[in-house]
Amino acid sequence: MKISVYGAGYVGLVQASCLANLGHDVVCAELSVSRLAALAQGKTPFYEPGMDELLTGELASGRLRFTSDPAVAAAHGEVQFLAVGTPPLADGSSDLSYLLAAADTIGANAPDDALIVTKSTVPVGTGKKVAAQLRSAALKAGRSASFRVASNPEFLAEGRALPDFMEPQRTVFGVADAKAEAQLREVYAPLKLGNDRTLVMSVESAELAKYAANAMLAVRISFMNELANLADATGACIDSVREAMSLDERVGRKFLNSGCGYGGSCFPKDVTSLVKQGEMAGTVMRIADAASEINIRQRVAMADRIISLFQSRGKAPVGCVVALWGMAFKPDTDDVREAPAVLMAERLLQAGFAVRAYDPQASETGAAELAKYTNFSVASTAMEALADADVLLIATEWKEFGQVAPADVARFMRAPVVFDGRSVFNVAAARAAGLDYHAFGREHA
Ligand SMILES: NC(=O)c1ccc[n+]([C@@H]2O[C@H](COP(=O)([O-])OP(=O)(O)OC[C@H]3O[C@@H](n4cnc5c(N)ncnc54)[C@H](O)[C@@H]3O)[C@@H](O)[C@H]2O)c1
Incomplete structure (x- = not known):
């Protein structure tokens, strides 16, 4: 044909x-x-x-x-x-x-x-x-x-x-x-x-089906992120909560991870477009709107936590290095469009931190987004990014990051502070290795 x-x-x-x-x-x-x-x-x-x-x-x-x-x-x-x-x-x-x-x-x-x-x-x-x-x-x-x-x-x-x-x-x-x-x-x-x-x-149903599928996944992510914040505030652990939820076949396991939110060229724009379509049609899309609003905050929340931690310790960001693991909006792609990693890097760079990033595939695309910052650099391996860093921020759940032993992370860094935005490490192992470990919903793990 x-x-x-x-x-x-x-x-x-x-x-x-x-x-x-x-x-x-x-x-x-x-x-x-x-x-x-x-x-x-x-x-x-x-x-x-x-x-x-x-x-x-x-x-x-x-x-x-x-x-x-x-x-x-x-x-x-x-x-x-x-x-x-x-x-x-x-x-x-x-x-x-x-x-x-x-x-x-x-x-x-x-x-x-x-x-x-x-x-x-x-x-x-x-x-x-x-x-x-x-x-x-x-x-x-x-x-x-x-x-x-x-x-x-x-x-x-x-x-x-x-x-x-x-x-x-x-x-x-x-x-x-x-x-x-x-x-x-x-x-x-x-x-x-x-x-x-x-x-x-019909053509109309097919057009809406695509938005419906993406928005449903975005809603699940934002709901889990809200739950994770509630868990941190109340003494629960999101990992246990997720396990209890996901064994219910009606809920299922997928898209129940809490973390630094969704990015990419589809979810963010598709959810806001759905909200806009509702507005134009006189049908308010409240749940999609809330998912989008939660995500906008969530995708930079970890950068804000890092900045607050330094403020609370009376430490100036200038001269401090954040090792950033992952720049792609998700693993197995080099796509950094709307990537939480890039948005967090910008926030940290603007606050005065130096950011040294590593991504197995998205180093080039990520660096192109952040090229205007003189305090941004790219490392060629995960461990090179980590050398003498003051904070490790994990923004993409590439498999290789979870394979690094927490003890090696502690050994390579100047200060072993880890903000794990994708929960790639086992909490108990991270803490046993001496890491000052933070992840959404896992403060009370
Ligand atoms: N990326 C995904 O994972 C994904 C998944 C499902 C659906 N979508 C949707 O598919 C569409 C495309 O997404 P993408 O990620 O491939 O976009 P993209 O930006 O990677 O590619 C679009 C390409 O179209 C080219 N282009 C623009 N006008 C053209 C024209 N008149 N003639 C020929 N080429 C032209 C651009 O130069 C660009 O290379 C979007 O609507 C997106 O929402 C994307």
């Missing part, structure tokens, strides 16, 4: 490469010169396990091509996937300008009756806006072409993007006509998706 993809970001590049791998003839348009330069050399412009090998293989097969000209992609596909960014605007709503710009090019150039599918996360009602944009662009170009519009929201998680594509937990087709459903089924046919996990619904 001839397929076009717009955007070679975390979503578009995975979609384009995996569809090529399924045997489709794919043209992917990307506007970023630096991303295209990396792709031309067969290099993934970001870290995603397995992507380099997949990309190289599909480029060699000839089934995957990149172009800087969206009109070239528009002229190609019978099915066209929009995977461009939908970043937040200042008021929390979604910026649809990239999406509508791509729709303009498609309207002017795509084959008649092409199916235009939104993969980007977009507010409910965007399908109709895309359809209107396609119509007006076709009209402006003097064409009588008409297009069909569908929604196929992306549920991949960075760091697991390829397995998530090849074996999705569910696939959602938001369609308005039977032909669109048949075409989407044909696109994914080689995956042999089970009928129980392939959900067909």
Whole structure:
């Protein structure tokens, strides 16, 4: 099948490469010169396990091509996937300008009756806006072409993007006509998706389903963070509370960790966009709003605790080093968009601390965010970051951090003060090694 993809970001590049791998003839348009330069050399412009090998293989097969000209992609596909960014605007709503710009090019150039599918996360009602944009662009170009519009929201998680594509937990087709459903089924046919996990619904329901899933996870995280703060204030331990909660099958185990909040390019913007969508529709989304508000405080709370600790001890931050373990918003990615680590680093740097950071994959992307601070530096190993530090702040739960013995942490640091924002250490082991150990909800462990 001839397929076009717009955007070679975390979503578009995975979609384009995996569809090529399924045997489709794919043209992917990307506007970023630096991303295209990396792709031309067969290099993934970001870290995603397995992507380099997949990309190289599909480029060699000839089934995957990149172009800087969206009109070239528009002229190609019978099915066209929009995977461009939908970043937040200042008021929390979604910026649809990239999406509508791509729709303009498609309207002017795509084959008649092409199916235009939104993969980007977009507010409910965007399908109709895309359809209107396609119509007006076709009209402006003097064409009588008409297009069909569908929604196929992306549920991949960075760091697991390829397995998530090849074996999705569910696939959602938001369609308005039977032909669109048949075409989407044909696109994914080689995956042999089970009928129980392939959900067909209206375009609007598909658009909302994506926000609903992300907001539910964000709510769980913020609720656990509130509970952790209550545990600290009342003498309980969040680890015991979580265990008791999670053995109830109705609650389950996942997304019950307390810590320094959620980040990334999806949860923060999707939750605020949902709140905004409610506002526009006259339906207040109070729970999503609260989750977002709690998270805004939580993601910098540990930096504030460090600053307060120094103030209470009458110690000036200047001349003190905070070792920062982790900059990515979560493990197995180099994505630092909205990462709590970066926000905390900024707070500490502005307070006068020197911050020495290490991340297995996100050192470069993190350093680019913090380059303007002369008191920021990057270490090439976790232990190098730790050498003679006055505080260790753990902001990302990379596996390797939990494998460091607390005794080694104590030995390497000038003062063994540890703020474990992701609860990677065992509390008893940390305290037995002599660490002055702090973690959300574990003060009374
Ligand atoms: N990153 C994730 O884990 C994830 C998961 C699910 C859904 N999403 C959603 O998918 C969408 C894309 O996310 P992302 O993380 O891949 O974004 P991204 O910023 O990494 O990539 C978007 C790319 O689109 C390109 N672009 C913009 N306009 C274009 C155009 N007209 N033609 C061609 N390319 C164009 C940009 O240059 C950029 O490289 C967003 O709506 C996001 O919310 C992301």
